[in-house]
Amino acid sequence: MLIKGVIIITKKLIALDLDGTTLNDNGQISPQTRATIKQAAEAGCIVSLVTGRPNRLSENFYDDLHLKTPMINFNGNLGILPHQEWSREYQYTIDKQIVMELLAKSKQLGLSLIAVEGRDLFLANKGIKSGFGFFPSTLKTNQILSQKSLRDNPISITVEVKPELKAGLIEFVETQFGDQVEVSPWGGPHPIVEIATKGVHKSTGLKFLADYYGILQKDIIAFGDEGNDATMMAYAGTGVAMKNAIPSIKALADDVTSYTNEEDGVARYLQEHLDLAVSQ
Template sequence: MSIITKKLIALDLDGTTLNNDGKISPQTKTTINQAVKAGCVVSLVTGRPNRISENFYDELNLNTPMINFNGNLGILPHQQWPREYQYTIDKEIVMELLEKSQELGLSLIAVEGRNLFLANHGLKSGFGFFPSTLKTNQILSQQSLKDNPISITVEVKPELKAGLIDFIKNQFGDQVEVSPWGGPHPIVEIATKGVHKSTGLKFLADYYGILQRDIIAFGDESNDATMMAFAGTGVAMKNANSQIKELADDVTEYTNENDGVARYLQEHLDLAVNQ
């Protein structure tokens, strides 16, 4: 009987594990559960905050650490864990952005942490990531922001986006880095300099004692690049952008809409999945 090497499978969510409706298909769920039963360690490594990814973690019945905010937070959901970590940003940066929001063209400023969500206002088209109306205790102000956040997300007028990025780099470039979102929305995310998805993936590999060569990481967007480069096998989705496909070790035969992750794992890990 052959011994299957223990694998660490790192899953991005949007455009990868989730279909275009933002859901986990039955086939993907069954396959991931089967991979866990076969002895693999499966972890979500996502740019999403924990508040809108724990539902998927629960749906997949995972009990592994989850990495959020592109590597800036590592937690065991629903519990306190001595090994959890977070990288935070000086809240004075938020205050300066609030003060200069009009001249910088910022229509939204949202700050988040593990148990923190504040914004200057709701967002009518919140892209599924932000509430459209805020509770009183969610309104961002100098008084309400008591702790340093993990992430700052801003919506900027498209024509002022480049200027905003230059401003942040010039003013705070030694502390933070700026990541424009993929897709049609003029959204920019600000987080701790030098922390990426690979930070979280290395943390998971060290925690479980798994070698880089035994890591499989799935992704589709630019924020997945470091994670896929760190993994022994970086797998780009068929629907991934061209940059990610170029640096990947492999590309799925199917898109996220057609169970690309599940089909890849079934084939390459020889999983017995009842269709």
């Protein structure tokens, strides 16, 4: 139905992964995607970012989309309302002694980078010049990781490991700390491994959002393209894989977009399935 020019649709929770999904290959939000998400929100949908990125590298996209909803970061380990304090904020953290153990054994394990993060925390043992944009190439003095500088338990530990030693690192972490954390190798070509609280995934954040807004699972649409999207896509009533998604994500999805992230796949899917009329 139409009220004052706005199409009213069944209230949906739309969960958006960022990289390879909402963002194009240049790491940007297209005008069509921006306009479509705005229209979905005006039509009564709840649109939230559910990303593996830290909040420091996703708040710009949150602002670009003019969202007012909670944002889920670190693959479900942090839920915040950006730019403000929020009584419902949550975070899952890791014992900082695990970081110290990795630092002490970094040469033995083949670790060239150890970075730890939290909502307002970023420390690393070195800058990284690999060019994939998630970590600074040069560290400020107050960003250097040490036993003295790491005062709080982090949400996430990210390490760059020699490719031939990656399996050994994963075995070490799982053997030593497997009751507390789990290890997730990044997709793509980078020899990066992320360590976070055991049993916490994107589905954790998605369930939090659904409970907060009182949305039934059948009314959740979740978009993703990589392995870290699997749990939220399985939890959602409609898990939508991007056309450019990895095969395992396409296999578990309820639907697949007809277009890639480069071709406004999310926007076109929402326009078609929510009957949105978007003018840019």
